[in-house]
Amino acid sequence: AKREGRGRVRFFESEMDKELRDRRLLQHDLRQALEQNQFVVYFQPQARIDGEVIGFEALLRWNHPTRGFVPPDRFVPLAEENGLIVEIGEWVLREACREAASWPRPLQVAVNLSPVQFQAGDLERSIHQILLETGLTPTRLEVEITEGVLIGDFTGALHLLRRLKALGIRIAMDDFGTGYSSLSYLQSFPFDKIKIDRGFISNLEASLQSAEIVRAVLSLAHALNIPVIAEGVETEAQRAFLAREACEEMQGYLVGRPDLIERYLDLVGMTVER
Numbered sequence: 001a002k003r004e005g006r007g008r009v010r011f012f013e014s015e016m017d018k019e020l021r022d023r024r025l026l027q028h029d030l031r032q033a034l035e036q037n038q039f040v041v042y043f044q045p046q047a048r049i050d051g052e053v054i055g056f057e058a059l060l061r062w063n064h065p066t067r068g069f070v071p072p073d074r075f076v077p078l079a080e081e082n083g084l085i086v087e088i089g090e091w092v093l094r095e096a097c098r099e100a101a102s103w104p105r106p107l108q109v110a111v112n113l114s115p116v117q118f119q120a121g122d123l124e125r126s127i128h129q130i131l132l133e134t135g136l137t138p139t140r141l142e143v144e145i146t147e148g149v150l151i152g153d154f155t156g157a158l159h160l161l162r163r164l165k166a167l168g169i170r171i172a173m174d175d176f177g178t179g180y181s182s183l184s185y186l187q188s189f190p191f192d193k194i195k196i197d198r199g200f201i202s203n204l205e206a207s208l209q210s211a212e213i214v215r216a217v218l219s220l221a222h223a224l225n226i227p228v229i230a231e232g233v234e235t236e237a238q239r240a241f242l243a244r245e246a247c248e249e250m251q252g253y254l255v256g257r258p259d260l261i262e263r264y265l266d267l268v269g270m271t272v273e274r
């Protein structure tokens, strides 16, 4: 048993070494990804609970030259570690705003911001600059932040959020319910929207607790006059539950998967040939 135990430890360490080596390789490749145009912005529709599409969330994709598509959950943390997310995040913002500004229908576009973008760089200036450059009406831009933004320099983050709001853009609280203090943060900042995390929605049918949590989030949000969007809605049963509970909006495979905007040209009001 002892030998087996030692063997397991050695195996585990080599897996860790492999993981570390792989992270370093990816971090190295990330440095060239922007210049070599390896990033692509996908768009996923966001709809009212009745199905009417009202906007899109921009979701970053990295098309690695040898590995193919690397998921954002894999590379965003690496880009946060070495600070590259500041530049990459600006690029996503610019692409998303430029794209949205070209749509005949004035739909909204949502962009994810990393906590690192709040700490480093001049986020207010770059968003202001990008809005001017692309001509996008500020009220059409929504930024999605997680509670990670408010951890650490809480007052600094609040000031910045207020200045962003003063630009006219909207602020959504992402991954709601997954953190420790989401509830208390609702009190400290007038969020324009709450996104219920996909985890609660996918468990709606299987878990009574998830259903109760979703109900509780909705009644709290409504008491505070904040509209709610449910993430990861895949089935009509989930949509029907949310509609009954007066959830305002939804996003998920039921409405559409993240894809190149070309797939959604009809929705943005363009003819299919562009």
Ligand code: C2E
Pocket: 044, 058, 059, 060, 061, 071, 072, 073, 076, 085, 089, 092, 112, 113, 114, 174, 175, 198, 231, 232, 233, 234, 251, 252, 253, 254, 258
């Ligand atoms: P998120 O912001 O919570 O985004 C929602 C994730 O759920 C996306 O994964 C989306 O593709 C996926 N999703 C949407 N609808 C469904 C559904 O019906 N079923 C299932 N199973 N999944 C669904 P994705 O695109 O892999 O992104 C993962 C995370 O990476 C995002 O989570 C976000 O935190 C981060 N991310 C993506 N793009 C960016 C970006 O431009 N900047 C930053 N900082 N983070 C990003």
Ligand code: CA
Pocket: 057, 112, 144, 174
């Ligand atoms: Ca998001």
Ligand code: CA
Pocket: 174, 175, 197, 198, 231
């Ligand atoms: Ca989420």
Ligand code: CA
Pocket: 146, 174, 175
């Ligand atoms: Ca997330």
